[in-house]
């Protein structure tokens with residue numbers, strides 16, 4: 001776990017716990033033994049700590065976190081014990097850093113007396129995103145190096161800094177070229193003693209005059225931008241303690257704030273999110289078709305069809321990842337508009353200092369706009385982003401099939417349509433796959449990749465790999481109407497429309513959802529995505545299923561239907577873009593949503609026409625109804641094999657809909673409420689709303705709930721009544 005060797009008078013201790021040298025109990029014990037061995041050996045004059053493999057260390061081993069009891073019992077060797085041993089050692093200790101040096105890894109480096117790194121190293125405290133704080137004195141040591149303000153920013157944001165930035169802040173003593181170990185050993189040989197100020201606990205926090213002001217400003221920002229999260233607040237308080245208290249009391253305060261977080265439900269949710277988003281990207285169809293064994297086709301060039309908002313955003317994602325794009329539109333006017341859109345997105349990046357003007361110009365060099373679809377004949381992969389219309393997409397895919405080289409992968413950016421139906425318009429269904437981007441496509445991290453019955457493992461591997469290359473979090477799901485994202489979100493938003501029909505106003509519902517932690521209430525989301533878009537999807541569905549949808553529709557095949565959204569559409573209120581939708585906006589495209597009495601009138605008249613008596617609805621009922629409807633549908637997606645594990649559904653909600661990370665995702669939320677209770681409440685709502693089939697409890701949920709035990713999420717799929725054994 002920690003390998004000890006001697007190079008002349010220098011002891012080298014190598015942290016070895018692949019893949020990221022997470023500081024497990026075993027590794028920390030090994031490190032402690034190594035340092036003690038070096039201390040006890042009179043021939044050794046200095047010590048180098050270095051990471052094996054790709055990184056110095058990714059910090060404490062998160063898989064060991066659930067054992068909070070271990071932490072409180074204060075038994076065994078902890079990061080703190082080994083930290084004290086390192087700091088108090090009379091032989092100079094040098095941390096030699098490459099890859100990432102995160103969390104507990106950086107704390108080890110800050111206990112060391114000197115820090116060297118290679119140019120490409122990254123240093124930071126990402127603990128806040130796990131719902132905790134740097135608990136091995138990082139909150140007390142970093143400010144002593146970089147001052148209160150920088151430490152506060154680094155610890156509260158969790159964002160890492162580059163080696164050159166760390167050098168400028170004084171976290172690093174030196175950036176080295178060439179072989180890190182050789183440079184570190186050479187450096188260590190020049191050191192004889194440990195000066196007083198190389199032990200950070202002896203150093204006062206510099207530049208702390210304005211700490212109170214910075215603290216208050218930051219606190220206000222956190223409450224506004226990270227509403228509901230407790231970890232950033234405790235991080236901030238802990239860093240402030242470094243200024244307000246002597247070191248020995250500061251670390252006690254840090255420990256108290258750390259323990260508060262460690263035992264919180266939020267930390268459990270955030271740590272679950274860390275692992276679930278990694279589990280979700282590991283796709284598995286069978287022993288011969290999965291993320292480990294299936295080979296991808298390298299994507300050196302790509303085509304994007306459609307230069308509207310989605311197409312332009314997709315093109316930006318590809319271009320900024322270095323993939324040349326041929327952008328196709330049907331006429332030069334639309335093409336020109338798309339190019340302008342791409343330029344304005346990139347210009348925004350320049351403004352935010354994410355790229356320089358010259359980088360932007362280079363990116364534009366690899367964009368080839370055209371109105372000739374034939375220009376796509378030799379690209380490796382095409383993403384179609386035209387209107388959500390099956391016939392249109394089928395015609396396009398049939399054309400592409402004739403134009404493109406045989407191994408071109410054909411992707412459809414559809415949010416609902418059956419991939420098999422699109423694939424059948426080609427002679428290469430194995431090359432057809434869905435890539436469901438979320439708007440705005442260049443910003444939203446999720447990519448819901450959709451395979452059909454004929455999609456090959458090679459095609460899947462290609463889009464999954466490409467997703468990561470363009471910095472997306474990919475989740476693979478099976479085709480069906482709406483896939484996982486829209487299938488579950490549809491039930492969530494439908495139930496909330498019923499709530500409006502029964503008694504609440506859109507802004508009252510949105511306030512409840514935002515207090516729950518959603519970044520935006522569902523009616524604001526509708527306004528953003530376009531009331532007309534939702535209307536068109538409902539109309540398409542109706543036509544496909546052979547019925548006529550009007551504003552008088554109350555039931556579809558015996559199912560309750562709420563026509564208020566259609567009445568909003570009919571009133572010419574298409575959402576933000578028209579300056580009015582469920583809300584009134586300051587201008588078309590405006591962002592400030594205001595309650596509009598006209599909307600309230602539409603709702604109240606609708607209820608009057610139908611003879612509905614409105615009632616008060618509690619916050620608890622609203623949350624239960626929208627969340628449990630989505631959760632029940634999530635279980636059905638598992639039963640149908642559309643999703644293969646709950647983590648996929650949670651990752652989709654976290655990164656597609658901004659579900660609060662501290663709640664882990666809807667399925668994790670269900671686990672925290674307790675599946676027995678979720679099931680009982682679903683049965684209760686079914687009794688009250690028998691004309692809504694999403695209240696028929698999923699059989700899988702019922703089985704788990706009735707098993708009489710608290711089944712962990714990792715075991716839920718064992719209760720699937722229709723196990724897709726090859727997938728599990």
Ligand SMILES: CC(C)(COP(=O)(O)OP(=O)(O)OC[C@H]1O[C@@H](n2cnc3c(N)ncnc32)[C@H](O)[C@@H]1OP(=O)(O)O)[C@@H](O)C(=O)NCCC(=O)NCCSC(=O)C[C@@H](O)CCCCCCCCCCCCC(=O)O
Nearest residue numbers: 022058059060061062074078080081103104126134135278
């Ligand atoms: C490291 C990464 C940047 C790598 O990214 P990459 O994309 O390359 O790969 P993956 O993300 O897919 O990761 C690969 C693989 O590794 C796993 N993994 C990564 N990091 C960790 C980790 N820290 N722990 C466990 N496992 C990890 C990951 O799950 C993948 O596994 P898989 O099976 O899917 O292949 C990236 O992974 C990354 O960013 N990692 C997270 C970094 C992070 O968040 N670090 C912070 C960790 S929390 C921490 O360090 C807390 C510290 O402050 C210490 C707190 C200790 C406090 C103790 C105090 C109380 C003691 C009281 C006792 C007192 C008495 C005494 O004195 O003894």
